[in-house]
Amino acid sequence: MLNLIARRLAALIPTIFIVTAAVFALSLGIGMDKAAGVRAGDNPSVEAMIKAKEILGLDKPVTTRYVEWVERAVQLDFGRSFVSLEPVDAEGGGTTLRGISVREHIATVFPRTLSVTLIAALFALLIGIPVGIIGGVWPGTIVDRTSAIGAMIGLAVPSFWLAMLLVSWLAVGLGVLPAVGYETVADGGLWGWFKHLIIPGFALALGPSAMIARQMRAGLSDVMGSPYIRTAWAKGASLPRVIFRHALRNATSAPLTVFALAMTQLLGGVVIVESLFGIDGMGRLIVTSVRSNDVPMLQGVVMVFLLFTVTVNLLTDIAYGFLNPKVRPA
């Protein structure tokens, strides 16, 4: 098992290298000069632009900047924002402005996005797995057909539209959930935190839950016809024992793959959902960074998304190894 983990980790190195190079190259394309212009203030003079480029390190060769950026990035230091500034006391007295720390800012907003994503993933599993099991164990029944229709609807309904419907119904109509906003656990308690995530989480979860349900149903209905399941029945095993002890383990490979894909897709979905619910998370940050040419912030956000994605993929690979000994290296 350790061998599997080591191999997967080694395979990540070229992936991360290629992506960091791509992130850096893309950021060059969105205009470093413009970023210096933003920093230099309204109607900057040539001297002010030169000074701004010096401050931002844009006067150095691209290769030097890349190496320096990678050196800092491996320590999770993504530099300072070009656009979001904070005042600091100047050495000779008075106040001067500097960019806010990208790492600190991401550390503030990432938990919000992670909260939405994890709650959505939880809902996706809570809905997708039982529906898939029911369909897989009793294929062709009314319950199966109903859940298949539900899955189709789940896949077809856009998350933002569902979010708007849920807000209209649950927040505006019934008044049982908040329509907007986000609260930390420290600020609103566990329930305060959770209730702000129910509508966005559910809206994001419906599509992935439908995918999980379909894969689970397909996998389970195949497995339920296997000789070893017939043997289990013949030995007098109960239904829960057949499902959870014998069938489920071999039926979860496909749903697990779908779940890993869904987790990364959820990150994409939060861009819209965060806007709808006024949650100041990574999704909104990436939009504002692109619009304001805030290159370090954009690089930081993309790197965090990358780390999240490779971590999910790594955990998925490890989970495969646990579930299926055949994928473990000899």
Add this chain to the structure above:
Amino acid sequence: MALATVLTLAACGGGSGSNSSRDNTLRIGFALNQRATLNLDPRLSSSTGEIYVLSALYSPLMRYVASSHSYTPYLATKVAEVDNKTIAVELRPGLKFSDGSDLTAEDAKATFESMAKNMVAGKAGGLNPGIAQLDNVEVTSPTSFVMHFKSPAVGFIYDMLSGRESYIVPSQATADQNTKPVGSGAFKLKSFVPGSKIEMVKADTFFDAANVKLDGLTFISVDEGNAMLNALRAHTVDIGAGSAFGGLDPSSFKTLSGDSRFGTLTYPSENFAYFDSCKAPGYAMNNLKLRQALVYGTDRPALAEAIYGSKDLRAIQIWRPGSPYYDQSIDDDFAYNPEKAKQLLAEGGVKEGQKLKLILTPIDPAGQPLSLVLKDQWAKIGIDLEVSVGDIVTDHYVPASEHKTKYDASLSVLSREPSQRLSINFTLNTIRNICNYNDPKILAMIDKLQAISPNDPAAPAAWAEASRYLAETGALLPLSGRPTLAGWDKKRVDGVSEETLGRLAVDSIQYEKLSIKN
């Protein structure tokens, strides 16, 4: 099943609309997360929208009274014009900051001079540009000071003294002022979660604390438009704040107006949307006859009716109807006349089907419908308006030579102090003068208007002269006014009025006059 479970829990938990957990704190919806930085230090104000938060923490020296178009002392007791470049200010005695320390003329001097320095250094784009004209502040006693300007300033000083430029911070304030503000307002900061929530509590040090009915304010991050509408209807917030004060667009305002549980208020603001053209050589709008034709070819009352449902929001000149500087004869002389427009186009050698490329910036939600109505109206005089969406950073507030895409005009919104409405668009080498248009006559008018106090009987005629010249030359084409659209929970909030809300994005919001109904 999962949803049913959490809904049951939510219902048992009292939900978001329950009154049980509320106190005497007003919850305000505000798009905290639409700005890269929200400055709580007025010396570094970078956007006009910050006024909604700043005016709770700080108090201005004067207040604008809309009913009489006059300015009345607030933190100050007396403001006197020594000459058109010199203003003497007397502070109320015994003023305190929220940390209990005394607010003195030395603090005012340090604040004003710091603001002027920041404006010159490009660090405070949200401040009135006029502050850069401040030469120095002379302290004459602990409660009085004299402001000396490099050039005539009485034309804009009153806007400054009633706006964020007069929010005084302690003279020893450091960079911490931006996150742990010490102010002179009715409220003081309790907690600040950037992009999410700001909590304030009543400041007992406020000079008029006895009349403040609220225990506190909480700003909750809500995007403007439909999200604000939902937040109000779900009782997540009590009142909205934002670019149209209520943070509501015309459509969501209309929806809220039809709901008897909510109070709504609309009145014309001093702001207006306008067609901001690039008049440099090589651009179509360099042609005077074409500009004049567009003035006559634009049916402004119909435009306002289409967008806001009211012809009262027409903008044919730079002051709104009802303002003492408004001149009815300008509206009459430059009223919609498509035949005259066609004649001017012919005289200017403009061919049928002349294309004009217009870019929209995402500032104004009404920009898209405005441009569509404009396109329709101008098609009738043979002008083909091509509308595309631009970027505020790379297209608008940059010199014409750096525009990412070459365009003839943009739709812009003037939401600055009224006294700045000429200078902000026509002063040379400034960012809003999109193609650095140089008209010596307009520049002379700017100088003249900055030297005329709003209290001067000559002010209305001087502004009318400027309005008429802009209409005659088509140098700036106003399209429609912008209404203040406020919406609030009628069962909970009391005291919302035109007076308490003030001029959109210019005046302090008088939160201390609002209260929670018990």
